[in-house]
Amino acid sequence: MPSTATWSDAERRRFLHDGVVIHRGLVHGDVLTPARDLVSGWLTEAYDPARLTAYTERSFAPELEEHPDLLALYQRSGLAELAEDLLRPARTAPVTRAQIQIRLPHGTEQPVKSMHVDGVSCPHLEPSDLRTFTFIVGVVLDGSATADAGALHYVPGGHHRMARYFATDWVLGQPAQTPDDIDAQDGTAFTAKRGDVVVMHHLVPHRVGINTSSIPRVMAYFRVHHAQHPDLALPALSDPWLEYPALATLAHPGTA
Numbered sequence: 553m554p555s556t557a558t559w560s561d562a563e564r565r566r567f568l569h570d571g572v573v574i575h576r577g578l579v580h581g582d583v584l585t586p587a588r589d590l591v592s593g594w595l596t597e598a599y600d601p602a603r604l605t606a607y608t609e610r611s612f613a614p615e616l617e618e619h620p621d622l623l624a625l626y627q628r629s630g631l632a633e634l635a636e637d638l639l640r641p642a643r644t645a646p647v648t649r650a651q652i653q654i655r656l657p658h659g660t661e662q663p664v665k666s667m668h669v670d671g672v673s674c675p676h677l678e679p680s681d682l683r684t685f686t687f688i689v690g691v692v693l694d695g696s697a698t699a700d701a702g703a704l705h706y707v708p709g710g711h712h713r714m715a716r717y718f719a720t721d722w723v724l725g726q727p728a729q730t731p732d733d734i735d736a737q738d739g740t741a742f743t744a745k746r747g748d749v750v751v752m753h754h755l756v757p758h759r760v761g762i763n764t765s766s767i768p769r770v771m772a773y774f775r776v777h778h779a780q781h782p783d784l785a786l787p788a789l790s791d792p793w794l795e796y797p798a799l800a801t802l803a804h805p806g807t808a
């Protein structure tokens with residue numbers, strides 16, 4: 553396994569504290585370029601402006617989500633090993649599809665997502681549906697490295713607040729995704745260059761904004777599930793380390 557695809561003790565503790573770890577320049581060369589070109593070609597030749605809201609809520613280039621060039625971003629870059637190492641000794645379920653998110657340039661009028669966690673009380677789901685996961689891996693394929701260029705904005709440490717919210721103030725089926733104090737935050741921008749990677753706990757609240765730059769902001773996301781996630785999904789909302797055996801020990805020393 554490449555050294556850049558392992559977790560140091562400092563990174564594990566940062567993930568515990570912030571719920572986010574960033575790896576700069578992890579994906580490059582013969583893995584990054586074909587994926588970038590594939591999405592760029594789709595945006596030029598197949599993008600349908602009438603479907604902008606649907607793309608934003610789910611995925612751009614949905615017909616490419618299982619394309620080998622996109623899956624190679626996860627499978628051939630060290631990211632798969634990175635993901636497995638984070639949950640060890642638990643196992644991850646196979647990752648078989650990519651999600652593409654694009655923030656169009658020049659301030660295009662595009663749906664803006666407020667602070668949320670994915671798969672809970674989403675407007676395109678039934679209120680009782682859970683489409684959650686354990687953590688997400690995002691790869692920057694293109695875009696300006698500035699906060700106002702359609703960057704992901706996240707709340708460092710917000711997974712702790714969200715776990716308390718889900719434990720005490722939320723029931724399955726209610727429409728509110730996040731508490732008011734989280735909604736009010738702007739978050740920290742993931743200012744990144746092509747090939748940079750963000751690994752983010754599912755419970756970290758996040759949003760994206762308008763892209764005022766001249767370049768599309770293009771991200772490929774991979775949702776990683778603990779192998780038993782279907783059985784753990786609901787309790788994991790209020791126990792952020794339920795699916796992370798080694799990190800649970802670090803978070804609660806002396807309880808093992």
